[in-house]
Amino acid sequence: MDIKVSNLTHIFSQGMPFETIALNGITCDIKEGEFAAIIGRTGSGKTTLVQHIAGLLKPTSGSVDADRKKIGIVFQYPEYQLFEETVLKDVCFGPKNLGFNEEEAEALAKDALRLVGIDPELMGALSPFNLSGGEKRRVAIAGVLAMKPEVLILDEPTAGLDPKGHDGILEMINDIKKKKNLTIILVSHNMDDVEKYAEHVLVMHDGKLVMDDSPKEVFKQGEKLIGIGLGLPWGETIANSLRERGKQISKEVLSYEDLLGALK
Amino acid sequence: MADNILKIENLGYDYETEDENGEVIKNVALKDISFEVKKGCFVAIVGSNGSGKSTLAKNLNALFVPSRGRVLVCDMDTKEADPIDIRSKVGMVFQNPDNQLVSSVVEDDVAFGPENLGVDPKEIRDRVDEALSKVSMTEHRKKGPHLLSGGQKQRIAIAGVLAMQTECIVFDEPTAMLDPSGRKEIMDIIEELHKEGKTVILITHFMEEAARADEVIVLNKGEILFDGSPKKLFTKDNQELLDKANLKMPMAASLAAELGFKDVVTDEELINAALK
Ligand SMILES: Nc1ncnc2c1ncn2[C@@H]1O[C@H](COP(=O)(O)OP(=O)(O)OP(=O)(O)O)[C@@H](O)[C@H]1O
Ligand SMILES: Nc1ncnc2c1ncn2[C@@H]1O[C@H](COP(=O)(O)OP(=O)(O)OP(=O)(O)O)[C@@H](O)[C@H]1O
Ligand SMILES: [Mg+2]
Ligand SMILES: [Mg+2]
Numbered sequence: 238m239d240i241k242v243s244n245l246t247h248i249f250s251q252g253m254p255f256e257t258i259a260l261n262g263i264t265c266d267i268k269e270g271e272f273a274a275i276i277g278r279t280g281s282g283k284t285t286l287v288q289h290i291a292g293l294l295k296p297t298s299g300s301v302d303a304d305r306k307k308i309g310i311v312f313q314y315p316e317y318q319l320f321e322e323t324v325l326k327d328v329c330f331g332p333k334n335l336g337f338n339e340e341e342a343e344a345l346a347k348d349a350l351r352l353v354g355i356d357p358e359l360m361g362a363l364s365p366f367n368l369s370g371g372e373k374r375r376v377a378i379a380g381v382l383a384m385k386p387e388v389l390i391l392d393e394p395t396a397g398l399d400p401k402g403h404d405g406i407l408e409m410i411n412d413i414k415k416k417k418n419l420t421i422i423l424v425s426h427n428m429d430d431v432e433k434y435a436e437h438v439l440v441m442h443d444g445k446l447v448m449d450d451s452p453k454e455v456f457k458q459g460e461k462l463i464g465i466g467l468g469l470p471w472g473e474t475i476a477n478s479l480r481e482r483g484k485q486i487s488k489e490v491l492s493y494e495d496l497l498g499a500l501k
Numbered sequence: 502m503a504d505n506i507l508k509i510e511n512l513g514y515d516y517e518t519e520d521e522n523g524e525v526i527k528n529v530a531l532k533d534i535s536f537e538v539k540k541g542c543f544v545a546i547v548g549s550n551g552s553g554k555s556t557l558a559k560n561l562n563a564l565f566v567p568s569r570g571r572v573l574v575c576d577m578d579t580k581e582a583d584p585i586d587i588r589s590k591v592g593m594v595f596q597n598p599d600n601q602l603v604s605s606v607v608e609d610d611v612a613f614g615p616e617n618l619g620v621d622p623k624e625i626r627d628r629v630d631e632a633l634s635k636v637s638m639t640e641h642r643k644k645g646p647h648l649l650s651g652g653q654k655q656r657i658a659i660a661g662v663l664a665m666q667t668e669c670i671v672f673d674e675p676t677a678m679l680d681p682s683g684r685k686e687i688m689d690i691i692e693e694l695h696k697e698g699k700t701v702i703l704i705t706h707f708m709e710e711a712a713r714a715d716e717v718i719v720l721n722k723g724e725i726l727f728d729g730s731p732k733k734l735f736t737k738d739n740q741e742l743l744d745k746a747n748l749k750m751p752m753a754a755s756l757a758a759e760l761g762f763k764d765v766v767t768d769e770e771l772i773n774a775a776l777k
Contacts, residue, residue, distance in 0.1 A: 255644055278680040279652025313651050313678070316597065322521060367518050367528075370596045370674070371550025371706075393651070396677040397596070399549040399706050401747035426680045468681030471752050478772050493752055500760055500775055 238304050238387060240267040240290060240420070245299035247285050259285040261444040262299070267437070270418045272411070274431040274452075277441030278466030283424045284313055286441065287390045290422065309386030313393050313424075315377030324350070324368070324376050325361035331384040342383075349383035350376070352409055354402060370397045378406065382413075388420040395427065407434060432456060432470040432491050440467070456491055472496035506575055506590070506669050506700050507538040507561060513569030514556050514723075530556040532723045533570070538702070540668070543695045545711035545731075546704045548720035549747035554704045555596055557720065558671045561702065563587040575668075589618050592667035596674050596704075598658035602646040607657055608633065610646055614665040625664070632660040635690060651678040659687065669700035676707065688713070708735070708751040712766040721746045735766045 247260040259282045267273045267290075275283045288294045292305040309331075312318050321327035328346035329339075337345065347357040353375040360368075365376055374397055381389065389410070395403040411434055414421050425431055431438060431452060438455045440448035442465045448455050456462070459469050459477065468474065469491075476490035476499065488499050514531040531553045538544055546554050559565040560572050563579040572579045574587050592614070595601045604610040611629045620628070633639045636656040641649065646657055655678050662670055672691065676684040688710060695701050703714060711717050712731045719727035719734065719742070726746055727734055734743075735754040743749065750758070757765035762774040 249648070255648060257648070279655075279678070279683055280650040284650065314597065314599065316599075362520065364518065367516065369551040369555065375550070393678065397550075397674060397706065399747040400708060400749040401744075402550055403706070404749075426678075426684070428681065463682070466680050466682040468685075475753075475768060475772065478768075479775055482772070482776055484776060493756065497756055497759055500756075 238307060238420070239269050240388070241302040242266070242286075242290070243300050243302070245286075245289060245301060246297045247282075247289065247294060248297045251297065258444050260289070263446050264299075265439055265446055265449055267420060267422060269420055270414075271437050272414060272421045272423070272435050273437040273439065274423045274425055274435035275439045275441060276425060276428070276431060276467060281441040281466075282444045283441055284392055287392055287422060287424055291390055303388070307387040308390060309381040309384050309388070310390040311378050311381045311392060311394050313396075315374045318377045318380060319365035319373060322364060323362050324355070324365050325357060327365050327376060328380045328383050331380055335384060345383045345385070346379070349379040352382060352413075353379045354405060355379065371399060371402060374398060375402070375406075386419070388422065389414075390422045390424075392424045393426065394423070395425075395430070428456070428468050428470045429492070440465075442466075453491070504540050505537045505573075506540045508573040508576075509534055509536050509560075509570070510573070511535055511570030512557075512560060512567050512572060514553075514560060514565060515568045516556075530723050531560070534723075534725055535570075536718060536725065536728055538669075538700060540700055541695070541698050542716060543691075543701045543703070543714045545714035545717045546702065546720060547706070547708070547711050547717060547746070547748060548726075552720040552746070553723040554720055555673055556723075558593060558673050558702070558704060561669075561671055562591040562593050564593070585618065588667070589665070590667055591669045591671060592662040592665045593671045594659050594662050594673060594675050596677070598651075598654040598678075601658045601661065602654060605645050605647075606642075607638065607644050607646055607649075608642040610657060611642075611660045611664050614661050618665060628664040628666065629660075632663040635663055636660045637686065652680060652683055655679060656683070656687075659690070663690075667699075669702065670694065671702040671704070673704045674706065675703070676705070676710070708749055709753065709768065712751045712754065719746050719748065731766045732764055 242263055242265045245263040249257040277283050289301050291308050291310040319327050329342040332342040332345045350357045355375050435452050438452050472490050472492045472495045476486050486499050490496050490499050512534040516528040518526050520526050563584040566580045574590050602610050608629050612625050615625045636659050638656050676687050717731050717734050735750050737758050753768045753771040754766045765771050765774050
């Protein structure tokens with residue numbers, strides 16, 4: 238299933254003193270099986286855009302063409318997604334809603350919990366409200382994975398995860414994407430992750446889509462990105478500082494590995 | 502007065518919750534934690550999810566009091582002192598800004614902390630303006646916090662604590678939801694506060710942020726696994742310790758190790774070494 242966003246506009250509090258044009262005429266396509274990333278400074282409209290794709294908001298004008306039944310979304314603040322008495326019940330909720338029986342739902346939930354690094358035997362019976370910030374986030378991701386969506390939207394999924402957890406979750410997502418041909422839409426502030434995983438990058442600024450291209454092309458426009466509050470992958474940032482201070486680096490450098498190659 | 506602003510002695514903390522059958526479950530979140538923080542020091546606290554960082558933070562400003570051991574803030578025992586006296590010394594930026602934003606207008610929210618400390622209203626105005634401008638949120642001052650994006654809320658929460666002008670500020674993952682320029686701005690604010698002589702405790706999952714501190718404490722399962730300088734922590738020899746705590750080397754430190762540069766943990770140090 239491809240996702241087609243056509244001339245989408247969203248205005249919060251229309252006609253009120255604090256009217257905010259959160260999305261302003263967005264048109265873009267996200268292809269089936271693609272790893273897309275949405276970047277943009279805080280307040281640029283990323284969350285509003287993915288909530289439209291998931292069908293959680295009604296456009297002020299324009300439209301989104303997508304099959305909502307196949308879309309799963311992990312919200313920016315996972316606290317709002319957890320509501321059951323126990324971790325296991327919470328993750329079972331989605332599959333049960335889809336019509337799986339108790340036993341099947343539990344099996345799906347346990348698999349999903351293991352995928353995100355939570356041991357269901359150890360933590361399944363705990364209240365989700367008593368977890369640490371990062372643990373809550375893992376459980377929220379499991380809750381969405383358990384529903385086996387075809388399109389997985391993740392709104393800053395690794396914010397608050399420890400470094401190993403951060404890498405682990407992204408590797409896992411990329412893995413299931415490849416195995417099951419999932420479409421991934423990742424909202425992220427981490428340029429290194431975007432460089433490493435994304436095949437398609439959408440850059441938001443002030444409610445507008447200002448770039449829509451491959452990571453390579455997007456990160457070539459360093460000055461423009463920095464001008465709108467974004468950054469560059471780490472390797473490129475260091476390489477640029479070195480060049481500014483007189484060091485010759487002729488190769489194109491984006492990632493850590495690129496920089497290592499250039500400095501060896 | 503001693504030059505220690507914080508003194509933590511054998512601190513232990515238990516959460517007690519009830520399971521479905523009403524039975525009490527005790528979760529030992531902190532075990533036998535001891536360390537001291539000198540005035541003006543910049544300390545980073547790192548460790549895996551659930552290792553006890555936020556629990557420790559809440560014990561530093563009397564939001565929680567120890568189950569065992571004690572916490573002294575400017576020689577005041579948090580179990581005995583008036584919480585207001587503790588909070589006028591140690592301010593805290595919470596992990597989730599929604600837990601901190603209480604008013605329906607941004608500037609009232611920022612004023613809330615200093616009001617609680619009994620600061621003169623005229624001075625509060627100045628402090629609020631200054632704090633909002635420091636986090637670049639002046640234009641949003643009349644808005645409702647619930648109308649802001651995730652990163653914008655984070656900045657308001659930080660402004661609220663800046664306005665309290667406490668000697669020590671504990672930041673619990675302040676940059677988790679920020680864009681790259683916002684992260685840089687907040688780290689610049691933190692370093693500026695440190696230069697002004699404030700004591701800063703920074704809880705973070707970003708190793709490059711921890712690398713900029715004077716001292717790093719690694720928590721693991723409620724215990725201190727390491728306490729020392731970033732240069733001592735981020736070496737290849739400590740790989741096992743870092744793995745155990747779900748941590749990684751900062752990219753600058755691991756690249757430096759591969760290139761054979763010594764004593765490099767921050768980006769700035771890497772650049773200088775590479776230019777030599
Ligand atoms: N419920 C709401 N009512 C009014 N305005 C809102 C609401 N939610 C968001 N906004 C505004 O819409 C704009 C876009 O917000 P959005 O949450 O989409 O940003 P974002 O790019 O996800 O930011 P962040 O990186 O901080 O999460 C912002 O200016 C925000 O203040
Ligand atoms: N309200 C609570 N009731 C019971 N247990 C809790 C509560 N809050 C946290 N815990 C548990 O205490 C331990 C430490 O939690 P804490 O929030 O201090 O971790 P943290 O190091 O801040 O983690 P994170 O990096 O995910 O924010 C965890 O095992 C967590 O599940
Ligand atoms: Mg958002
Ligand atoms: Mg925490």
